[in-house]
Amino acid sequence: MTKKPELLVTPKKIEDILPLIEAGATALVVGEQRYGLRLAGEFSRDDIRKSIDIAHAKNTKVYVAMNAIFHNDKVDELSDYVQFVSEVGADAIIFGDPAVLLVAREVAPDLKLHWNTETTATNWYTCNYWGRKGAKRAVLARELNMDTIVEIKENAEVEIEVQVHGMTAMFHSKRALLGNYFEFQGKAMKIDKSQQSTMILHDKERNNKYPIFEDDNGTHIMSPNDICIIDELEEMIDANVDSFKIDGILHTSQYIIEVTKLYREAIDLCVDDREQYESVKEELVAKIEDMQPTHRPLDTGFFFKETVY
Known part of the structure; x- marks a missing residue:
C-alpha cells in the first residue's frame, strides 16, 4: 500500500509554525546556527521549546538541527544541548558529525537520530552503516538522480529523506x-x-x-536555481520514500507557506487520485513559477541529470 511521505518544511521564525502546519507540513526543522547548518531561521532554546509545544499540539513533528561541523572547542557543549533537545521533546536530532551520535547515545539514548551530511549519503551501504550505528533516517545527497534514489530506498534499512524543493549548497x-x-x-x-x-x-x-x-x-555559496520536483513525485511515492523536504533558506515566510500548500496538494493527489495529479501537476509548477524571484529560475536539480553547475 502506498503511503504518504512526510512533508518536512523549514520555518524562518516561530510565527511560521502554525501557518506551515495549516498549509500541510507534517514535520519541521528548527535550530540555531551554532549547532545547525544553513537553517532557514534562527531559533533560540526558548523558540525551540515553544515550537515543539505548538507543533505537538497539532500532531506535527519537530526535528532539531545539529549537523554543523564541530571542532574541539564546541564538543564539550554537545552534551548539554542534546539533553536540552531531549528534555523539550524533539522528535529527532539531525546530525552529521559522529560526535553528536556518541553524545546522544550517552545522554539521550532514546532520542531518534537523522544522519545528514548533505553530500555523502550516495549509496545504501553508507545509509545502512549509519543505521546500524543508531541513525533512524538518512538524508540523501542532493546530487543523486531519480533511479539512484529509488534504488537506495529499495535497499535501505533506514528511513530515506529527499529534498524536493529549494536551493542547495554548492560551496x-x-x-x-x-x-x-x-x-x-x-x-x-x-x-x-x-x-x-x-x-x-x-x-x-x-x-x-x-x-x-x-x-x-x-x-x-548556494545554487543559482531552485529545485522543483512537484510534477515528478510519482516514482518516489511509489517507492515509499519516507520524507520530502522543502528547504526555505533565503526565501520569505510567505513563499515557504505557499509552496508548502502546493506540495501538500500534489502529495495528496499523487497518492489518492493519480489521474487527477497527472492533470494538474503542470498547473502546480506554473503557480510556483509565478512566485519565484526573478533571479531564481526553477529546475529539476540532479533528478534527471539536466543541471550541471
Whole structure:
C-alpha cells in the first residue's frame, strides 16, 4: 500500500509554525546556527521549546538541527544541548558529525537520530552503516538522480529523506571569506544571522546569480536555481520514500507557506487520485513559477541529470 511521505518544511521564525502546519507540513526543522547548518531561521532554546509545544499540539513533528561541523572547542557543549533537545521533546536530532551520535547515545539514548551530511549519503551501504550505528533516517545527497534514489530506498534499512524543493549548497568554507575580504579592504562586515545581507555572485557568461552569505559556520555559496520536483513525485511515492523536504533558506515566510500548500496538494493527489495529479501537476509548477524571484529560475536539480553547475 502506498503511503504518504512526510512533508518536512523549514520555518524562518516561530510565527511560521502554525501557518506551515495549516498549509500541510507534517514535520519541521528548527535550530540555531551554532549547532545547525544553513537553517532557514534562527531559533533560540526558548523558540525551540515553544515550537515543539505548538507543533505537538497539532500532531506535527519537530526535528532539531545539529549537523554543523564541530571542532574541539564546541564538543564539550554537545552534551548539554542534546539533553536540552531531549528534555523539550524533539522528535529527532539531525546530525552529521559522529560526535553528536556518541553524545546522544550517552545522554539521550532514546532520542531518534537523522544522519545528514548533505553530500555523502550516495549509496545504501553508507545509509545502512549509519543505521546500524543508531541513525533512524538518512538524508540523501542532493546530487543523486531519480533511479539512484529509488534504488537506495529499495535497499535501505533506514528511513530515506529527499529534498524536493529549494536551493542547495554548492560551496562551504569554515573560513569567513566575505568578512576577510571586507577587512582586507579596510571595511567592517557585520554577520547578519537573519541572512538579510545576502550577496550575489553574478556569472555573466552563464547569466547565473549565486547567493552567498556568511554566518557562524563560515561562508556558503548556494545554487543559482531552485529545485522543483512537484510534477515528478510519482516514482518516489511509489517507492515509499519516507520524507520530502522543502528547504526555505533565503526565501520569505510567505513563499515557504505557499509552496508548502502546493506540495501538500500534489502529495495528496499523487497518492489518492493519480489521474487527477497527472492533470494538474503542470498547473502546480506554473503557480510556483509565478512566485519565484526573478533571479531564481526553477529546475529539476540532479533528478534527471539536466543541471550541471
